[in-house]
Amino acid sequence: MRILRIQTLRGPNYWSIGHHKLIVMRLDLEELANTPSNEIPGFYKGLKTVLPSLEEHFCSPGVRGGFLSRVARGTMIGHIIEHVALELQDLAGMRVGFGRTRETTTPGVYQVIFEYIDEQVGRYSARAAVRLCRSIIDKQTYPQSELEQDLKDLQELANHSALGPSTQSLVKEAEARDIPWMQLSARAMIQLGYGVHQKRIQATLSNYSGILGVELACDKEGTKQILRDAGVPVPRGTTIRFLDDLEGAIEDVGGYPIVIKPLNGNHGRGITLDINSWEEAQTAHKTAKEVSRSVIVERYYKGFDHQILVVNGKVVAVAERIPAHVVGNGRSTIEELIDQTNLDPHRGDGHDNVLTKIVVDATSESVLKKQGYRLESIPRKGEVCYLRETANLSTGGIAVDYTDNIHPETIWLAERVAKIIGLDIAGIDIVTSDITKPLREADGVVVEVNAAPGFRMHVCPSQGKPRNVAAPVLDMLFPNGQPNRIPIIAITGTNGKTTTTRLIAHIYRQTGKVVGYTTTDGIYIDEYVVEKGDTTGPQSAQVILKDPTVEVAVLETARGGILRSGLAFDKCDIGVVLNVSADHLGLGDINTIEQMAKVKSIVAEVVSPKGYAILNADDPLVRAMAEKVKGQVAYFSMNSENELIKNHTTTGVIFD
Numbered sequence: 001m002r003i004l005r006i007q008t009l010r011g012p013n014y015w016s017i018g019h020h021k022l023i024v025m026r027l028d029l030e031e032l033a034n035t036p037s038n039e040i041p042g043f044y045k046g047l048k049t050v051l052p053s054l055e056e057h058f059c060s061p062g063v064r065g066g067f068l069s070r071v072a073r074g075t076m077i078g079h080i081i082e083h084v085a086l087e088l089q090d091l092a093g094m095r096v097g098f099g100r101t102r103e104t105t106t107p108g109v110y111q112v113i114f115e116y117i118d119e120q121v122g123r124y125s126a127r128a129a130v131r132l133c134r135s136i137i138d139k140q141t142y143p144q145s146e147l148e149q150d151l152k153d154l155q156e157l158a159n160h161s162a163l164g165p166s167t168q169s170l171v172k173e174a175e176a177r178d179i180p181w182m183q184l185s186a187r188a189m190i191q192l193g194y195g196v197h198q199k200r201i202q203a204t205l206s207n208y209s210g211i212l213g214v215e216l217a218c219d220k221e222g223t224k225q226i227l228r229d230a231g232v233p234v235p236r237g238t239t240i241r242f243l244d245d246l247e248g249a250i251e252d253v254g255g256y257p258i259v260i261k262p263l264n265g266n267h268g269r270g271i272t273l274d275i276n277s278w279e280e281a282q283t284a285h286k287t288a289k290e291v292s293r294s295v296i297v298e299r300y301y302k303g304f305d306h307q308i309l310v311v312n313g314k315v316v317a318v319a320e321r322i323p324a325h326v327v328g329n330g331r332s333t334i335e336e337l338i339d340q341t342n343l344d345p346h347r348g349d350g351h352d353n354v355l356t357k358i359v360v361d362a363t364s365e366s367v368l369k370k371q372g373y374r375l376e377s378i379p380r381k382g383e384v385c386y387l388r389e390t391a392n393l394s395t396g397g398i399a400v401d402y403t404d405n406i407h408p409e410t411i412w413l414a415e416r417v418a419k420i421i422g423l424d425i426a427g428i429d430i431v432t433s434d435i436t437k438p439l440r441e442a443d444g445v446v447v448e449v450n451a452a453p454g455f456r457m458h459v460c461p462s463q464g465k466p467r468n469v470a471a472p473v474l475d476m477l478f479p480n481g482q483p484n485r486i487p488i489i490a491i492t493g494t495n496g497k498t499t500t501t502r503l504i505a506h507i508y509r510q511t512g513k514v515v516g517y518t519t520t521d522g523i524y525i526d527e528y529v530v531e532k533g534d535t536t537g538p539q540s541a542q543v544i545l546k547d548p549t550v551e552v553a554v555l556e557t558a559r560g561g562i563l564r565s566g567l568a569f570d571k572c573d574i575g576v577v578l579n580v581s582a583d584h585l586g587l588g589d590i591n592t593i594e595q596m597a598k599v600k601s602i603v604a605e606v607v608s609p610k611g612y613a614i615l616n617a618d619d620p621l622v623r624a625m626a627e628k629v630k631g632q633v634a635y636f637s638m639n640s641e642n643e644l645i646k647n648h649t650t651t652g653v654i655f656d
Contacts, residue, residue, distance in 0.1 A: 033108025078110035213422030237298035262292030324396030328379025399457030401464025427453025493578025537561025
């Protein structure tokens with residue numbers, strides 16, 4: 001058994017219009033070409049023992065256990081590998097279900113197709129599925145340690161490439177609004193929309209995040225000075241660089257208790273709160289210096305830590321952040337309580353999950369010591385033991401939603417602060433003894449203003465109501481139904497594609513629009529060449545769709561690109577199918593003219609409900625594509641007496 005090739009599809013494709021993310025593995029069964037599973041000694045028992053969860057695969061019988069019943073009766077190994085690849089992803093936490101297995105015209109060679117969520121995970125699953133089945137064939141088992149390693153590798157691959165929780169919430173909202181998105185190749189940027197209507201985000205920075213506001217927010221002392229000048233309550237503080245200046249700085253802010261934190265820091269790194277002695281201050285200064293050359297010394301204000309999220313000048317969510325902690329049960333040590341807390345399935349490493357696992361380190365041990373505890377201590381039932389002074393989720397803290405409890409005056413103040421700093425999306429950190437009272441009445445202060453604030457605490461609070469904070473961001477980027485797509489005209493067929501593409505692009509240019517188009521001789525924007533060569537695949541189409549100057553996309557769409565990667569777009573406004581002939585048969589496992597027609601029909605099938613499929617009425621294979629078109633259909637013909645054209649025009653087809 002040998003893998004000949006693994007391809008990754010990323011758009012509507014030959015195997016599925018709706019499932020865009022598919023792995024296509026060309027697999028040679030070699031000596032197993034004519035051996036079904038029921039003729040392989042011990043295979044059924046070994047597979048069921050290694051992956052008992054395959055019982056949940058219905059397969060063609062349509063019932064629980066349906067797939068395993070087929071294995072018992074006899075099915076080909078390619079089909080089994082499809083299901084194993086899906087199940088490995090499922091066990092690693094990625095729910096997938098679509099798959100197909102088809103034999104090619106080469107005896108014993110199969111196309112194994114299955115869904116993926118993460119591209120690298122999908123490719124790994126293909127190889128792991130083959131390895132697992134090979135082991136069961138040879139040894140009637142697959143070592144548990146190797147299966148566990150496979151699942152660990154899959155999870156690590158997924159975590160490495162996964163979008164952060166804030167970005168994921170924005171992408172999810174974009175998908176709900178049918179806004180196309182794509183990852184760009186630098187700086188973790190995401191493009192929302194196509195062409196001239198696109199917007200870009202980087203985590204929770206957007207097109208409208210001005211550099212002056214972002215730079216000011218990163219300068220904690222500068223932010224505080226600007227806010228103080230505007231009459232906003234902020235902590236008394238000063239900035240120093242050397243330990244020799246620390247004692248004077250403490251006096252300047254009014255003495256203990258104090259806070260020491262890096263001038264340029266985030267996620268709570270290097271911050272020490274509630275410092276009450278010179279020894280603690282020296283240690284805190286050293287900790288802050290590990291993050292920033294300059295450090296801030298501030299008066300410490302007792303109260304509860306909240307983040308107020310402001311989007312486009314309006315408060316959209318409020319959450320109290322509670323530092324990482326455990327609650328005693330009278331029996332377990334603090335170390336055991338931490339282990340128990342980290343078993344929560346909502347906790348993961350870093351930003352992988354809703355919450356972050358609590359990590360024991362020198363900082364947590366120091367915080368425990370200040371409370372009179374050690375890791376071996378057994379706290380009384382109900383006693384709260386803090387592991388961190390800062391309340392960041394990234395260090396194991398939790399969030400409680402208080403959006404409905406904030407005082408109206410504090411809402412007004414937060415919205416004003418965001419405008420003073422100049423941020424479209426701002427996380428305003430405040431400390432207050434009572435969020436239901438005005439800040440000054442509760443002896444509260446604005447501690448920081450953050451550009452690119454995390455959304456995780458608002459989208460998935462540990463307690464309270466989840467808030468869809470991505471919605472106001474999308475409302476800001478695409479207000480009042482502002483378009484997010486450009487017209488896409490896709491042209492396919494065996495002959496005449498390039499000429500037709502050039503003619504359509506020329507016609508559109510007469511409207512004054514900036515037209516981007518791809519052909520067999522290059523990528524063009526208006527009359528300028530972007531790149532020479534045969535550029536009729538999805539990568540070339542993406543060059544046009546990513547370009548912020550393009551107002552109309554005219555895309556020649558060839559067979560090869562569709563088979564290699566699928567389409568670059570999820571739908572088009574106009575899909576033109578010129579003809580289907582026997583050219584290029586025998587390539588890419590397309591061996592009949594009917595199969596070639598299926599490849600070309602993808603362009604017609606992705607026409608939007610309000611769009612048009614333009615089909616050749618003289619070609620019976622093209623005419624038949626009308627049955628699967630979701631939009632409207634228009635025909636063309638070289639024969640003025642074509643009966644289909646006559647019948648179609650009598651129905652009163654109107655072009656808007």
